[in-house]
Every structure is written in C-alpha cells, then in structure tokens.
Amino acid sequence: MTDLGRRDFFIPIPAAISEETPVSWYEGYKANVAYNNMPFFEAREEEQLFGNRKRDPDLNVAANISEDLLPYYEDLVRAKDSEHLQYLEDRARIAIERRRKASEAPLTAMLAGGITDPLTLVSLIPGLQFIKVGQTFGQAVTRGAAAGLAFGVASEARRAPFAVADEPYEAASNIVAATAFTAGFGGLMRGAPYVKPFFQSSASKAGRLFRGEKFSHVWRETSTELNDGYTAASGGDFDPTVTNWMGSPSQMAMQRADLNDEIKGYFATMSYNGSLSTQGARRGKAFQSVSQDAVTYQGSFYKFDEQMRNLHSQQTRGINKAARVASIYNPMSGYEDWFTNTYKRYVKSQSNNPETRRIAIDGISDQQKEAIVIFKDTFKAFSDDMEYSGLTKNNDKINKIVAINKAELEKKTKQLTDLEDSIKKSGGATNRQSAFRDALDKRQAQLRDRIEFYEGQIGKPLRQNFVAPIFYNKEMLADTTNRAGLERIFAEDFKLQRMANGEDVAGVEEDAARTLSRIMQEDAEELMDVRVSADKAGRIKHLKQRKTNIDVDKIIDYIHLDSNSIYTYMDRVGRQISFAKKFGGRNVDEVLEDLDDAMMRAGKNPKERSRLLADWYGDYERVMGTLQRSPDRWDNQAAKAAKAWTGWTFLPLAGVSAITDTGSIVMAHGMKDVLAAGFAATDTAFTGAVIREAQMAGELLDITKNVYARELLNDTARKVRPNLNERFIQRGNQVMYTLNGLAPITFAGKTLDQLLVNNKFIKLSRKWADGKISLFDREYLARYGIDEDMAKFIAKAPTSKHERMDFEFANTDAWPQATAAERDIMRKYQAAIASHANNTIVMGQTFDKPLIVDGVAYLRDNPFFQSVRKVFPSQFKIEQRLRTGNENMVRIESGMMSLPFTFMNFAFGANNKILGAIRDPNRRHRLQGVASLIGLSYMSLAIKKPDYWFEKRDNPEIVARIIDHSGVLGIYSDLAYTGLNIAGNSGMIGEDFPIPPKFVSPNREERMMDAFVEPFGAPAGLGLDYARSARDFFNGDTTDASERMRYVLPFLGLPMIRDDVQALMNDYGRR
Secondary structure, eight states: OOOOTTTOSSSOOOSOTTOOOOOOHHHHHHHHHHHHHHHHHHHHHHHHHHTTOOOOTTOOHHHHSOGGGGGGHHHHTTOOSHHHHHHHHHHHHHHHHHHHHHHHSOHHHHHHHHHHOHHIIIIIHHHGGGGGGOOSHHHHHHHHHHHHHHHHHHHHHHHGGGOOSOOTTHHHHHHHHHHHHHHHHHHHHSSOOOOOTTOOOOHHHHHHHHTTOOOOOOOOOSHHHHTTTOOOOOSOTTOBSSOOTTSOHHHHHHHOTTSOHHHHHHHHHHHOOSSSOBHHHHTTOOOOOHHHHHTHHHHHHHHHHHHHHHHHHHHHHSOSSOOEETTEEOTTSSHHHHHHHHHHHHHHHTOSOHHHHHHHHTTOOHHHHHHHHHHHHHHHHHHHHHHHHTSSOOHHHHHHHHHHHHHHHHHHHHHHHHHHHHHHHHTSOOHHHHHHHHHHHHHHHHHHHHHHHHHTTTTOOSSTTOOSOBOBOHHHHTSHHHHHHHHHHHHHHHHHHHHHTTOOOTTHHHHHHHHHHHHHHOTTTBSOBOOOEEOTTOOEEOOOBOSOOOOGGGGGGGBOOSHHHHHHHHHHHHHHHHHHHHTTTOOHHHHHHHHHHHHHHTTOOHHHHHHHHHHHHHHHHHHHTOOOSOTTSHHHHHHHHHHHHHHHHHOTTHHHHGGGHHHHHHHHHOHHHHHHHHHHTTOHHHHHHHHHHHHHTTOSOTTTSOHHHHHHTTOOOOOSSOOHHHHHHHHHHHHHHHHTSHHHHHHHHHHHHHHHHHHHHHHHHHHHHTTOOOHHHHHHHHHTTOOHHHHHHHHHSOEEEOSSSSOEEEOGGGSOOSSHHHHHHHHHHHHHHHHHHHHHTTOOOGGGSOGGGGTEEEEEOOHHHHHHHHHOTTSSOBOGGGOBTTBOEEEEEOGGGGGGGTTOHHHHHHIIIIIHHHHOTTOTTHHHHHHHHHHHHHHHHHHHSOHHHHHTSOHHHHHHHHHHHHTTTTHHHHHHHHHHHHHHHHTSSOTTOSSOOSOOOSSHHHHHHHHHHGGGOHHHHHHHHHHHHHHHHHTTOHHHHHHHHHHHSTTTTSTTTHHHHHHHHHHHHTO
C-alpha cells in the first residue's frame, strides 16, 4: 500500500479517524491552512503516482468502495486499480477529518489560519485596501463584499478543482459565507483584512450550481457521460457556432444564411483563425486557413537564424550556442557582418564562372562551409515546398490543370447549349436567363484562356537558375553612378541571352533602363513577379517567375545580403506557398474566377457577387501582407507615425493591463491546469525547449520581431526595407513595449499557453487515436485543424517530457522533414499551436476585424468616382479583377481611415476570442475564465490607478470599468464608452448618470470640441491636446500647459520615470 504519511505535512494521520476528539487551537490552525493548500499538492502527487498507470480491466470500482465513503462515489470511481482506490479513499477520509477540524476549531485559530494563508498575504490584504475608500457604511459593506468575492474566486480556484469528498452545496455555502463575512467586516471596521479560510468560493463549481447542474471531480468513463451537455452540429461545415457582426468580411460571409458551404469555404480557407468553432469542427472535420499556415514560415526563419548564429558563435568565440537574453541576441556581436560575408560566399559558390567559385572558398572557415550547406538546403526545401503546393508547377501538374479545365469547359458548353435551346423554345430570354448566359460566356472565356496559357507553359521551367532571393538596395541605386553600373550589367546580360536565342539585340539598353525603373518603383523587388504575360483579352496572367533571369553573382554588389532579406523572403514566399497549398495551386485570379462561378451557380446577381469578391479579396490582401499598395505615400506614413506616437504617449502601463491575459489562459485551459503549468514552468530547461518549439512555429517572436507592437497599433504594412520614419518607429516601439512590460508579459503568457497546449494536443490526440476522445475534445482539436488522421500521427510522434511532472511537448526536430509532404504535416501541428497562442493572448487578427480598421475600403463605383476619374485618371480606379457584369468596385486606401481604431485591436479580437468563447456552450472553462478575467482586471486597475481614483467613483462606475477592462464584452464596451464620452461632453447626459463617461473635460468650453473629436480616435485627441498646450504656453499659462504636457508627451508615463517627470513638471509650472 502506498505510504501517505508524507503527503500531509499539516495534519498527521490519526490512529483512528473515526474517533472524534476536541480540536486544539494548533490542530485547528493547521487544518484551516491545509484545507486550502493541501488538495493541490495531493492531486499533484496522485498524478505522479498513478497518472501513467493503466486501468485494471478486472477491477469493479463500484463494488469495492467502502460503505462509509459511498456518498463520495463520484470522487472515487476514477480509480485505475485497487491501490489507486485505496489511495483515493485515504484522501477522502483525510479531507473529511480536515474539514471537521477546520470547522470546529477555535475562532482565533480560524482567523490566524486566514491571516497567514499565502494567498491572503499576497492578494486579499492588499485588495481590501479598496474598502478604505468607502466613505459610508453602505459603501464599505458593498466594497467589502466585492473584495471578498474576488478573493474567494481566486482562493477556491486553487483548491476546488483538486479537492475530494466535498459536501453537496459546499461551494454555494462558501460563496455566501465569504461574501457576508467580508461585507460585515467592511461595514464594522471599514476594511479589516481578515477572512476565515474556509470562506472560499469555487468559480467553476459555483457556476455549475447556479445553472442547476451537478458538480463533482469525476473522471467519467463512458462516452455517454463524457459527452453530457454537448451541443451537436447544425448547419453547414463552415457555419460559425457563434455569430459576431463586427468581424471581418470573411466572418460576415461565413455567418450569412443565404450563402452555401462552397462559397463560405473560400472565405474560411483564406483567413479563419480558430477563435470561433465551426459546425464542421463539431462533426470532427478540420481545416486550416492560409492565415494559420503562413505564420509557420516565419518559424522557418527562426530555425535558420539560430543555426547561423550558432555557427558564428563557434567561429568567433568558440562557443557552440550563441548567447541571448529574452530571445534577443547580442546586437554588437558582429553577426551581421559575418552573415553578409558568408551569404556572399554562398552566392559566388553557385556561380557558373570557375574563377568566381574559387574566390568564394578563398580563406573560408569550416563554419562558413557548413553555413553554405544550410543555405543550399534551406532554399532547396523552399523550392520543393513551392512545387508541392502548386505554386510552381511541373509538366505533370500542368497537364492535370489543363485536363480539369477542359472537363469544366465541356460542362459549361453543354449548359450553354441547353440554355440556348430553352431560350429558343420559349421565344426569348428572360432577364435571369440573359444574365446566366452572359455568366456562362464569361466563364467559358476564362477557361479557354487558362487552357491556352497552361498548354503554352508545358516544358518551360518556372524557376530558372534560382540561387538566392534578390532584393535590390534601392538606397544605393538612388545614386546615378551605381544605377548606371547596374543598367550596364542588365544590358550585357540581356544581350547575351538574346544572342543565345538567336534574337535581335537592338534596344537592350532601353530594356535594361525600363527593367531597373520598374524595380525601383515596386516594393515587391525581385522576389517573385506575377506580371508575366497577358491573354488575348488583356487580362493579366499569373505565373511565379522573376523579372529578370540574371545570375545573382553578377549583381551581388547591388542587392541586400543581410539576414533580414532572408526573413522577408521566407515570410513572403511562405504566404504564397500557403495560398497555393490551400487553394489547390490556383493563383489569386483563378480563385476569384472560381468564386464568382460558384456564386453565379448559387443564383447570386452581379451586384452581390462583386461585393463578395471585394470582401474576399480585401482579406486576401491582409493575409498576404499586400494591403497597403502605397506604403510610402504621405498619408500612410503620417498615420503610421501618429499611431506609434499615440501609443508611446498613452500606453506606458500597457504591461500592467496585459496581466489580465492570464484570465484568457484560464478560459482556454482551466485553473487546475494553469496552476500545474505554472509549477512546470519553474523547470527552466523544459520551458526553454518549449519556447524554442513555439518560435520554430512562428510564435513568441514578439520581442525579436516587434510583432506585438505592430499588432497593437494595426500596422499591416510588410515592406522589404523600412524607410527612415519606419526604422525610427521600430526602435521606439522596441523601447516602449519592452520598458512598459508589454512585450515580456505577453511573451510569458504565450509561453504558459504553449506549455499547456502542447501537452493537451498530444494527450487528446492519443485519446482520439485510441477511440476514447469526448465530443468536446474532438471539437477542440478540429477547431485548430487536427483531424483524426493528424491526431494518430501526433499520438506516435516524438515528444519531450518534463522530468518531474506530467507535461510533454512535440519535439518536431525529431519529426520526419525530408520531403515537402512531411514538412507539411509538421507545419499543420505548428500552425495549430501558433493559432492557439494568438487566440489565448488576445489581439485582433484578419479574421476578427472589419477591413476599414486597416485603412482600406472597397466601394461600389458611382457618379462621383466617375467624375473624379475624368479629371484625375489615377484616382478611384476600377478594380478589374472584381468586375462582374456591369458592376464595378473601387478601392480606397489611406492610413488616415485607420486612426479611429488605433487602440481597438484588442477589443476586436476579444469579440471573438473572449466574448465568443463565453457564448459557446461547448467551451469547458468559460465561467472560470470570466471570473479570472474580471478578478485580474480589478487587480490591474488597482495597480494602475491611485487610491483617489476609486474614492471619486461609485460602485456602478467601478464595476463597469472593471468589466470594460477585462474584455468580456469585446468591442461593445469600447463602443459604449465612446458613446458615453460624446454624450457627456456634448451635454446629452448629466454628471449624475449611473455610468459616467471615462473623461469629461473640467473646462466646459472645451467639452463640445472633445465630443466632436472623440469618434476620430486617440491620435486626433492627442493632436487637440497639443494645440491646447501650445495655446496655454503662448498665453503665459505655464501651470496648465505643463500639467497638460505631462500627460501628452511620449514615454513620460513609464513607471520608472513618471514620478520624477511629475515633480519636474510641477516645479516648472510653479515658475
């Protein structure tokens, strides 16, 4: 029998548990402390002793439970064998005796146990300072109850999930007792910080109790019990289970009842992120979108970069692994110079010129030789992935494409023939028949063009002589001498190619100049050109090919050879691979044509079709990183700078706000698992390995690549080479969001999530492979793209395990990766864990946000646009690829349109990822999550706000601010407060309104302007503050001006300097 004596260091096991003796003060004190703390440690030990033990099939647990413990049957039935049953029975008897001693202890022993409870010391006592702001008996009672309830949620969350032998309604009793006790103390002593330790509430169990559901700690065995309360699928596979009418165009389309599943599939495949479940996921059907898959290619760069930096460290320092702190390598190590030299050697080593190859290896180190092999293997893997996905096509794939299109053309021809016969018989075409005939004519023309185009590509290699990506150094080429040198190289190369093909060499100089001019104008540089040829109707055909076919070594002095160029290549080409993979090798125009055909077959008119095409295409541009077509234009640059500057000014405490993200982790995994992961994370070696795995999946790059700041401020531009303004913003963001704690706290939150989700995906995949998975867990896996086949692969794939605790993560380094197909399987898993991180640590993604949030809108052509085009032909151009019949769409782009949404990215994300999760009946930890989010939101506000902030506000306002800050209402609380701010400043509501605005100017003369500026966003408000400060300075009112400037200058609110800044400004104002 397992020796349990060592488990309870608070209460030794008595010789005869049934013998009840008077409880001494010391025994009562120990029992009260143990009541809260021991269940967790007991559960951890149980997991270690029996977690991996197989169930004894011959054991009839129900028949072997001791009679005195039958009331706790549900806590004992999970026993795997007789020894496990004995262990659980001992736990139950200890828990019963512990509860008796705790309840019969002297009152002072209860209070002492409460005072010395660790959770009381670190949370409740500081939290009860809030009660001090109660100026009346009623306020103190109310605030005391609120503090006790918040403490109870946290306290019970650490106990109840692990406890056994709880009495019926124990959770409800604890809630009432804790709230009443603290409220009474609040009224009697206005903030006394003591509370009896067994007055704790269970967020999970209490919530189930209030809903009238039974609650226990049972590991149910049968599939029927496992699936109790599950909401089954209804509707098409791509129908979301929860609606959100403030999301992206793709989400709006997926929610429409008048669109069929084929049409919805186009939208889901483009930008879905797993934040909301689908009806298909409830059926166990899984898919991943382009948006989910593409992020894994950023992880490919992480692995490449790690290998290169380690080689540099070996060569320069004799150390196998490059040192880094918080995922940041030493920027002064000389790595970039070494990388450029090595990259140049690699390019020259692939030259056709023997002398150039000899120069490449002259004086080369062993580490550089190894690096050259990595370059070759990396680019070959990408080339293989391109062919596997259909981005580049060999002759076999081209022939299949031709056959498919010929079959469809034959079908369309028959449809058109049948339609013409029907029209002839009826004596004329109806309007609907005419529209259908026009659509069939258009589709036939599209198919014929495709067939002709692809038949012309048979035998032609699409990626000739690829050695490395070419990104021209435009800053260098701005110099006329350098530009002339490159033109000469182009002209000479064009001449040699034409001579080899027997073509006329006249005009090569002009062609070289035109080619270079086009390169200088395009941000896409020499990566992959999609403008190759046009069909007979003038429509652009898309074929992945370079603008020039020049050998890279000839132009090596004119291109970027730093590590950022490799990152850009992997990111951009990775997106193109993902798109081709998810859409069967079709390019964007072919997908648009096929989507239009699907809508035409579904009976949609040209007006509806053009609108939906524009919706799909807008999200395509966002996912592919091409939304801003003119990123250097003044308005886009100004908007980027304004948003960054506003963030530096108004977000000095964003890191404190990020504490609330832990509540989202609880909502995803449950408090029990989160606490266990927190203990597992203390193993730094294990946690470091998990971080590395996540980074290879394209996640946890927030600090190194400034990802979180860009997402926070809605920065969608992805340029090859940032300009001076953008480099300044990048540096400012890195400083701001590191010093204010946002980046490191986000990093920590995602790390905790990755510890949990890796372990969960692996364990649940094994259950699915064994046929023992619940419907809840099957839907959970399917939501992230893991179907049954993928689960079976994961179940057998190599993992790494925690030394002490039952945690694992996927060791993808050991997964097969030799072929593109094998790498694709790995990427599916990586996409799943990366998506989970983005849905848990909330930030809006393409799927979560309307298009206009990112500064772009597609509008129907109208007389105004037409009149402007007559005068300015380049303005309000018609998007030809979105044209249907006579319906035209016009694209409007300006970063200025994104300014009103500057700080709303989190709120848009929360609409799906928090509020949507709360509304989904199949999410298991919703109530624990809500309780955690609200409790942590209060904690965050208490840290950020001084005591007088609470003193000036009544309970309804404080509750509203806590709920708003928590994110549980998504975008709607942001919109509500925007409305309140407008109403309050314009005088539509008075000062006695139950929930007042966040800000009403004390200067009544300024209020109307504040109301006017409010809808235009934080940058507009900041600009107004600068104008008022300047006015005050000019008028000699330095006191008001300095006070105002303290709040509207960037970086001054950072915690480490704000007190000094305030003192300085106050001193200046007194002069």
